[in-house]
Amino acid sequence: MNLGTELTYGNSEDLFFLEYNKRKGHFTMSIDHIHGQYELYYLFSGERQYFIKDRTYPIQAGDLVLIPSNELHKTSDTGVPNHARIVLYYNERYFDSFSKEEAALLRSPFLGLRSVLRLTHQERLRFEQLLYGLLQEVQEQTAGHELPIRHAAAEALLFAARHMINSKPEPNEGSSPPSPAAAKAMEIASYIAEHYREPLTLDELSRQFHLSTSYLSRTFKKFTGFGLTEYIGITRVKEAQLKLRETDERVTEIAADVGFESLSQFERVFKTHVHLSPRDYRNQYGQKR
Structure with missing residues (x-):
C-alpha cells in the first residue's frame, strides 16, 4: 500500500483525529508539547527518542507509546535519519459514547505505569494490519469510510488495553538503562x-x-x-x-x-x-x- 508521506484525518476540535508521516532525514518535534487529547503513538520504522514528563525513552520500530492528556512530551532525533509514524488523538469526550465499563477499559492504557509498549513480532503484524487498514480508509475515503475509521480507533485502544492486561511486564517496558x-x-x-x-x-x-x-x-x-x-x-x-x-x-x-x-x-x-x-x-x- 502506497501511503505517500503524509495523511491526516480530522482536527484538534474533533473527538478523534490522526496524523501519519513518513519523514526523510532528521527531525525533532516542534513547540506543541502539551495538549488536552490522549495520544497513541506508533513507530512503523526508524528510531526516535521520546521524552515524557521527566523521563527519556529510546523508541524503536514496533513500539507503541501512550501519552495521557495534558502530559509534557516531545520526540527528538537519535542521529539515525528517516522514520514513519502514526499518532492517534482522543478527546476526553470521545469516551462518552461508550458505557462506563467500556470507557474505563479504553482509557486504561493511558493511566497505567507504562508509557511504552514493546510489541512482539506477532503483535506488531496484527497491530500494523489494523493501522494500515485505517490509513487506507483515510486515504481512499470510499462510501462509508468513517464507520471503519471509528471502529479502528476504538480497536487500537482495545489492543493496547489487552496488551497491558495480558503481558504484565515491568514498569517502563521498552526503556533501557540510561547512560x-x-x-x-x-x-x-x-x-x-x-x-x-x-x-x-x-x-x-x-x-x-x-x-x-x-x-x-x-x-x-x-x-x-x-x-x-x-x-x-x-x-x-x-x-x-x-x-x-x-x-x-x-x-x-x-x-x-x-x-x-x-x-x-x-x-x-x-x-x-x-x-x-x-x-x-x-x-x-x-x-x-
Whole structure:
C-alpha cells in the first residue's frame, strides 16, 4: 500500500483525529508539547527518542507509546535519519459514547505505569494490519469510510488495553538503562518538576548538580529535546493549566504560585505553548461552577 508521506484525518476540535508521516532525514518535534487529547503513538520504522514528563525513552520500530492528556512530551532525533509514524488523538469526550465499563477499559492504557509498549513480532503484524487498514480508509475515503475509521480507533485502544492486561511486564517496558549523562538529564528534569515554584536559573541548577552551565545546558537539551528555560516554562504552564481548569484562583495568584515572576511573563509563556491566553483557556476548559 502506497501511503505517500503524509495523511491526516480530522482536527484538534474533533473527538478523534490522526496524523501519519513518513519523514526523510532528521527531525525533532516542534513547540506543541502539551495538549488536552490522549495520544497513541506508533513507530512503523526508524528510531526516535521520546521524552515524557521527566523521563527519556529510546523508541524503536514496533513500539507503541501512550501519552495521557495534558502530559509534557516531545520526540527528538537519535542521529539515525528517516522514520514513519502514526499518532492517534482522543478527546476526553470521545469516551462518552461508550458505557462506563467500556470507557474505563479504553482509557486504561493511558493511566497505567507504562508509557511504552514493546510489541512482539506477532503483535506488531496484527497491530500494523489494523493501522494500515485505517490509513487506507483515510486515504481512499470510499462510501462509508468513517464507520471503519471509528471502529479502528476504538480497536487500537482495545489492543493496547489487552496488551497491558495480558503481558504484565515491568514498569517502563521498552526503556533501557540510561547512560550516566541521560540519567543526569532525567534527574534534573525531576528536580525541576518538584521545584518549579522556586526561582530556577541555569546558574543555580549548575551549582545544585555540580556541573558547568554549558555541559548542563547541552546535556539537558540532548536527552530531553527541550532547552532548559523552555522546559521550566512548560512545566509551570502545565501546572497553571490544572489550576485554571479546576480552581477559581485568580490568574495573578496562579502566575505567582507556579513560579512566574510577573503576570506579563506568565501570559506570554502560557500563550506560546497553549496558543490561548490564561483567561481564554479558563473560559474554554474550566469547570462550570
